Amino acid sequence: MTVITDDMRDIIASAMLSYAATTCPDGTPNLSPKGSVRAYDDDHLIFMDIASPNTIANLKANPSIEINSVDVVKRRGYRFKGTAEILQPGHEAYEWLNFWLLDLNGPGYPAHQTVLVRVDKVSAVESPAYTFGSAEEEELSETWYSRHEAAHNAATQGSAEGVWKKQ
Template sequence: MIEITADMHAIIKQAILSFVATVNEDGTPNLSPKASLTVTNGILYFADIASPQTILNLGRNPAIEINVVDIFQRRGYRFKGRALVLPPGDDEYLMIANRVRATNGPEYPVDHIVKIETTSIIPLLSPAQIFARPPRSQDEIRDTYHQKYGVKPIGS
């Protein structure tokens, strides 16, 4: 398994929303948004709160890709690997499910927890970071996109 770095962990936490791709039975992609992606002990997990197709797909084919992009920093990561669906009662299931319920409330169903064995991690960078000349600092990029989206950082 490939190490999840502190920067990757920070991007996951800041981005909040990630997108999980699995393979449908007919070979077409299934893309599902997740707000429960988390890193614990260097391992990626997410909760199955309302993802029956994702779980069905992973039961047939454990191939998975997760994209996480911080829209203000205009960067993120593509995590590829194999997924393991953890059933209720499993120790890792309980650890992550309890965190999800503590964050979202006890009424949130957590049918399964998905654990990802990462086999490839690729940085995702926007053209704002690749092609801008002269190069722009991360602060300049973030300020530009805060302005573009009409938001202010917390504490401003």
């Protein structure tokens, strides 16, 4: 059974930044952004440990993990719950992801180890606009893309605060 669909792969790619949630030894959550999340195969996600000492320490003590990937323009995404395995350089999955990162960014990123996540459960994340509104994805995407573009432009010129106020 395929857990990771083509739509999930597309969302992960378009989100460009996902968030990994682990549990600290004292039981508190640890949420860490990950720019290297990819679907490795139909059952696994993968990301590189570039600067993630807390995430790695938490996973060594408790391999349970949740990864959220949300395309902010489409206003939808997925929650992936699973079990992590830490892989060292030389492992096929490590080399696969490291090759992609080097091709994307060039040399210079310290790729310490890879986290391979067996996905056990997936659930959708959607804006309430899909549930309670009459908006379709194309309409929401156009609106949110315009807002993000305006916020980016305003931020480069001073403050983006006014962009989010209702006109």
